[in-house]
Amino acid sequence: MAKILLVEDDPLMIRMYQRKLTSDGYDVDLAVNGEEGLVKVRSFRPDLVLLDIMMPKLNGLQVLERVKSDPTISKIPVVILTNLGGSQQDIERGLELGAVAYLVKSAYRPDEVIAKVKEVLAGYTKSKEIPEAAAPSAASRVLEETTTAEAAEKKKKK
Amino acid sequence: MQKKKGNLKAKTKNSKSDAVKKLKSEIEHLKEASHSKDEFIRITNHELRTPLDVIRGNLDMILKGDTGEISKQTREYLEDVILGADRLTKLVNAMLDLSQAESGRMKFSLEEIDTEAFLKNIDAEFMPIAKEKGIALYLNIEAGLPHIISDRAKLYQILDNLLGNAMKFTPKGGSITIKGSKNGDTVRFAVQDTGIGIRSDDVPKLFKRFPDIDTSVIGAPKGNGMGLALIFQIALRLQGHIRVESAGLGKGSTFLFEFPTVNTALASKLLKTYPKAK
Numbered sequence: 001m002a003k004i005l006l007v008e009d010d011p012l013m014i015r016m017y018q019r020k021l022t023s024d025g026y027d028v029d030l031a032v033n034g035e036e037g038l039v040k041v042r043s044f045r046p047d048l049v050l051l052d053i054m055m056p057k058l059n060g061l062q063v064l065e066r067v068k069s070d071p072t073i074s075k076i077p078v079v080i081l082t083n084l085g086g087s088q089q090d091i092e093r094g095l096e097l098g099a100v101a102y103l104v105k106s107a108y109r110p111d112e113v114i115a116k117v118k119e120v121l122a123g124y125t126k127s128k129e130i131p132e133a134a135a136p137s138a139a140s141r142v143l144e145e146t147t148t149a150e151a152a153e154k155k156k157k158k
Numbered sequence: 159m160q161k162k163k164g165n166l167k168a169k170t171k172n173s174k175s176d177a178v179k180k181l182k183s184e185i186e187h188l189k190e191a192s193h194s195k196d197e198f199i200r201i202t203n204h205e206l207r208t209p210l211d212v213i214r215g216n217l218d219m220i221l222k223g224d225t226g227e228i229s230k231q232t233r234e235y236l237e238d239v240i241l242g243a244d245r246l247t248k249l250v251n252a253m254l255d256l257s258q259a260e261s262g263r264m265k266f267s268l269e270e271i272d273t274e275a276f277l278k279n280i281d282a283e284f285m286p287i288a289k290e291k292g293i294a295l296y297l298n299i300e301a302g303l304p305h306i307i308s309d310r311a312k313l314y315q316i317l318d319n320l321l322g323n324a325m326k327f328t329p330k331g332g333s334i335t336i337k338g339s340k341n342g343d344t345v346r347f348a349v350q351d352t353g354i355g356i357r358s359d360d361v362p363k364l365f366k367r368f369p370d371i372d373t374s375v376i377g378a379p380k381g382n383g384m385g386l387a388l389i390f391q392i393a394l395r396l397q398g399h400i401r402v403e404s405a406g407l408g409k410g411s412t413f414l415f416e417f418p419t420v421n422t423a424l425a426s427k428l429l430k431t432y433p434k435a436k
Contacts, residue, residue: 016215083208
């Protein structure tokens, strides 16, 4: 059973991902800020870290930097899971610092996040893809004027 | 006498520099106010998005059966909740985009774009939607259309918005034409439809935020009121000026704009403002 450390400060977000991860059979531990996250990377020894960016105390990028500069834990894959509030520079910085993926919450449903986790754990790592939704033009994907009916139609087609 | 005159001169000079100082401080003040407004929007967006992601995420899990079987009726209700949340998310995204575009903080990634290939792709993408709506979609590209310097995603966003509107306001049996033509140092893009058109009184309002336009006569669904304002701002940053021509209600409309051709002064100017994509 793979061990996942979820570093996230929003209680609703925590519960949501925890539900999904647990029901999919992962052993989940939590940290509610960056500082605790860093401590738990060392004590819990996860197989993968899901890391939020905007957090009190240490932010996600600072946590990432420290994880990657400590050879005893630097091999643990880190997936950034963040809000669209993150800028393009944050994305680039995150990948530069060694994150294996950068997922924007509003563009990934919980099951898609799990799919990414599985992929990374299976070793498909280093997919330095930047989700379209993370680009500054994020909103372009969801332009206005999609009426309720249109959206419903689209949904059905899926 | 001589002295007095000198004093007077000094006084005028002083009051002039006072006025300049005052203006400068006012400008600074306005800049700060505008910046704090942008910050406010940015943070509000972040705060709005988190609960929205939670709503959509949990609903998605329920709809995908994570919590067990749900009744057909429950599914229907929840699907409407998701549609509502989706709409809110779009609104939040549009707000953020618009505030970034207006404040000049929007980022652009420029590259040389094969205009003809780009328009052909757009046409292919919209063809099935047009067919479904019973609208004829034409592509009218001038031979030897030069490449342009622009931001691919943004150009797509602009055309996607204009075509989306054209589809919305053109009744079954009508037609939409996507045009690309040479125009001096630029390429002119146009989206022309045979739809319901625009009243001349409404034209100046069209590219404003939340334009106060009565669409009830048309019976068309309301958008979020930011789409055209947003693409107008985006085009402006890319040296393009979106405008509309319409002979009035019921007479169709044409939206057009120009983007700089490669190796022109306008293109270099644009490249100076935003560095080319890696």
